[in-house]
Amino acid sequence: MPQLLIATKNAHKTEEIRAVLAGRFEVSDLCAHPDVPAPEETGKTFSENAAIKAVSASKIFEGWVLADDSGLCVDVLGGAPGVLSARYAGPLASDAENRTQLLAALGAFPEWTQRRARFQCVLVLAKSGQVRGLFQGAVEGGILPEEQGGGGFGYDSLFVPDGHEASFGVLSAAVKNEISHRARALNAFQQWLSVTPELE
Ligand code: ITT
Numbered sequence: 001m002p003q004l005l006i007a008t009k010n011a012h013k014t015e016e017i018r019a020v021l022a023g024r025f026e027v028s029d030l031c032a033h034p035d036v037p038a039p040e041e042t043g044k045t046f047s048e049n050a051a052i053k054a055v056s057a058s059k060i061f062e063g064w065v066l067a068d069d070s071g072l073c074v075d076v077l078g079g080a081p082g083v084l085s086a087r088y089a090g091p092l093a094s095d096a097e098n099r100t101q102l103l104a105a106l107g108a109f110p111e112w113t114q115r116r117a118r119f120q121c122v123l124v125l126a127k128s129g130q131v132r133g134l135f136q137g138a139v140e141g142g143i144l145p146e147e148q149g150g151g152g153f154g155y156d157s158l159f160v161p162d163g164h165e166a167s168f169g170v171l172s173a174a175v176k177n178e179i180s181h182r183a184r185a186l187n188a189f190q191q192w193l194s195v196t197p198e199l200e
Contacts, residue, residue, distance in 0.1 A: 001024070001025060002024075002025055002026070002064065003025065004021070004025040004027050004063075004064050004066055004199075005030075005061050005063060005065045005066070006029040006065075007030060007054055007056070007065050008029050008030060008038075008053070008067065009030050009031060010068075011031065012152070012153035013068050013070075013182070014027065014028075014029040016173075016180070017066070019173065019177050020177050020182075020183055020186045021190075024190070030057070033061060035060065039052055039056040040052075043083065045122075046069040046071065046122040047124070047134060049069040049083060050067045050122040050123060050134070051126075051131055052067075053067035053068075053069065053124070054067035054131065055126050055129055057126070058129055058130070059129040063127070064127050066123055066125050067123065067126070068123055068182065068185075069121075070085070070120060070121040070122070070181060070182060071083055071085030071119070071120060072102075072118075072120075072154075072155045073118055073120055074116070074117040074143060076106070076109050076114050076115070077105055085154065085155070086154075095153060098154070099147065099157070102155065103158070106143055106145075115142045115143040115144075116140070116141075118139060118140045119138065119139050119155075119159065119181040119182075120138045120181055122134065122135070123137075123182075123185045123186065123188075125189065132198075133189070133192055133196075135186070135188035135189040136184075136185055136188065137181045137182060137183065137185030137186070137188065139162075139180055139181045140161070141159050141161040141162050142159075142162075143155075143158050143159060144159075147167075147169065148160075148166065148167040149166065149167050149168075149171075151168070151169045151170065152168045156169045156176075157169030157170075161179055161180075163179075
């Protein structure tokens with residue numbers, strides 16, 4: 001099976017990517033490759049940051065690299081937290097602190113219709129320092145007034161995807177891996193693979 005390095009230190013992302021790509025790739029991440037440093041994410045867009053992470057890792061790792069840059073964009077907040085999703089409450093913020101910050105920012109917007117949001121994900125595939133593909137996915141939904149469920153990570157317990165009655169913190173991993181922004185970007189990657197089998 002071909003190997004694929006996910007240029008992330010976020011074990012939750014790795015777990016979701018591994019589940020979706022099961023049987024196609026042997027997936028590892030930066031936790032298993034301490035020789036591959038994580039670069040500073042200086043981009044202004046998900047695409048820029050995903051490319052920074054993928055290209056940087058692929059200059060050191062001799063194989064295919066896939067990087068994920070993702071986040072939550074809330075309409076009434078002008079798209080925030082966006083690319084700053086991991087650092088919304090500060091550079092070293094925990095997921096819980098970021099969720100608290102989001103609930104505070106939405107305090108003045110109690111109506112469900114005011115709380116429209118989407119998760120976005122950009123995956124960049126790279127090898128030997130070159131970008132070889134870019135794949136995107138998004139899932140629309142709304143932000144709850146309080147946390148619901150303990151599953152998932154990040155903002156999952158606050159986000160109810162359209163067409164469902166519960167947050168990603170309650171919905172099963174199987175459901176999230178069918179409909180999430182990451183699953184959709186991974187589907188685009190797999191479609192590309194079916195016509196460009198160069199990783200085989
Ligand atoms: P790497 O850069 O090492 O990949 P990271 O977590 O810092 O890990 P990002 O810079 O892409 O990654 O930030 C993504 C943040 O967006 C993540 O920390 C969550 O706060 C949020 N996020 C992204 N996908 C999510 C998901 O599926 N569920 C919940 N929150 C998510």
